[in-house]
Amino acid sequence: MRHHSDGVRVVSILGEDYSLKAPAGQEQVLMDAVQMLQAALADTKKKFPTLIGERLLVLAAMNLCSQQLEMQKRHEQELERYQEQVSATVDVIAKTIQQN
Secondary structure, X not given: OEEOOOOOEEEEEOOEEEEEOOOOOOHHHHHHHHHXXXXXXXXXXXXXXXXXXXXXXXXXXXXXHHHHHHHHHHHHHHHHHHHHHHHHHHHHHHHHXXXX
């Protein structure tokens, strides 16, 4: 990875250099995303050693998207569960107040 003076970073993905610039304050997020993609590519390459180039990139991206969708689903389920717990607590408090 190389840095330019204007905040642009050059990263290599599958042997190709890409000049990337993150919004101010988001530079670490960009670098974490690059590392995540590179790890996904390496993992996919281990599982499918004959894949190269665009096919490898697409499969790795699809795997990352699948993981993201699964995390979103879990997050929604947890949020729903927490909302139910809060509602139940509010109901108990309301009943207690009414009894007093």
